[in-house]
Amino acid sequence: MPRWKELPAETSNSERQLLVQLRRLKDHSDLSLAALASRTSYSRSSWERYLNGKKPVPRTAVEELARVCGTEPTRLIVLYDVAERARAKAPAPGRADEPSSPPRSSQPSSPAQNQERGQEQGREQTPDRAQDQDRAQESASTLASASASVRPGRTVPLGWMLAAVALAVAVAFGAGVLTARGWDDEAPAEKTGPVAVGAGYQRGQTYKCAVRRQDGELRAGHSDTREMLLDINSTGFDVVEAQCLLREKGFSPGVFDGLYDERTKGAAKKFQQAHHLVVDGIIGPDTWRELRG
Structure with a gap:
């Protein structure tokens, strides 16, 4: 063969x-x-x-x-x-020959192009960020104007100069902190819900079973499937979910590692027999319905 x-x-x-x-x-x-x-x-x-x-x-x-x-x-x-x-x-795969963004030119940009690009980036900023950056620029300009207006031969008190520098630095730093905080607020939140099949599952690891009733059905927090077919050598969080629910129903397979082995299949057969289902050890829609009931 x-x-x-x-x-x-x-x-x-x-x-x-x-x-x-x-x-x-x-x-x-x-x-x-x-x-x-x-x-x-x-x-x-x-x-x-x-x-x-x-x-x-x-x-x-x-x-x-x-x-x-x-x-x-x-x-x-x-x-x-x-x-x-x-x-x-499943999401449709993207075509490799369609770039997600236009290619960048290898030639150096002209000053006019750089200015135009900077204006476009400025329009994309939120009003709060733009105001913070404007304040920083105004403070820096004020400091530069004050320094330039001092005529040769005239002296400026050192305390005033240090105060102006400290004020400009404080305003610029504050604008940077607000801008960074704004970016943090827009960052996508970390996912803490059930993990999809194949995303993060590690073979050989034992997982916890915290079964609770949610929306009228039992869930262990590893998968919300009600139709995935599981048989010998199936792996993933769907198997972990089934193992936890079998234990909750009094037919523990003894392991919760996401591997559908003979012990898990034996526990599934006993569960199916007790609930008058087809005793084949394959967890399908009918068995899922009883497990989550």
């Missing part, structure tokens, strides 16, 4: 689960890609792209593969629908 290629790193968890099941079905049938092409409406190269994650597999291809292999397609269609919804929610 040929060894499958590693799926692309950008493949989502739901898409990966679908492709793993399709690969297993194809391997168990002992059909080659050429044989699939002869028995379905898709070419050999199309099956190669679909099963290696190079191109999303169509729904009709999933149905035809199940038919050719003599398998009920319902479970595969559920996996396909979950992956399709995940693709619809």
Whole structure:
């Protein structure tokens, strides 16, 4: 049996689960890609792209593969629908050939261009920042005018000069502090809510379970999914959420590390049996509904 290629790193968890099941079905049938092409409406190269994650597999291809292999397609269609919804929610990738900003000219800017650019930047500032900078500039100008107005031979009291310098420095410093504080106020707030799947999850780490009821359902704070399919070797915060909810329901898997292993699957089977669900150890929409209830 040929060894499958590693799926692309950008493949989502739901898409990966679908492709793993399709690969297993194809391997168990002992059909080659050429044989699939002869028995379905898709070419050999199309099956190669679909099963290696190079191109999303169509729904009709999933149905035809199940038919050719003599398998009920319902479970595969559920996996396909979950992956399709995940693709619809994913942001569209930007095109590499479209720069986000116009390229900068390598030629030095003329004084007129520099002045115009400075005026444009000034318009983008808020009124408070502009006033603070104007005050600093006025103080500096006043100090320069006072220094320039002193005629040769005349003396200015040292105390006055030091006071003027201190005033100008204080005003300039205050304007800088206000400006910096304004920038800090506009900075995006740090995210403290549940972490999305694949963002920050570390394999081998044990996570805490703080289950509480929110909006009428139980949540452990790691994921808010109600439809993600979890099976052996699934990983991520969705698995941590399921492990915590299983413990809350009295079917603890003993670990809360985000890895769907045999212990977690065994706990899921016991939970499914107790709630009169299909006992397959696969956490899907029906099992999620009971876990969050």
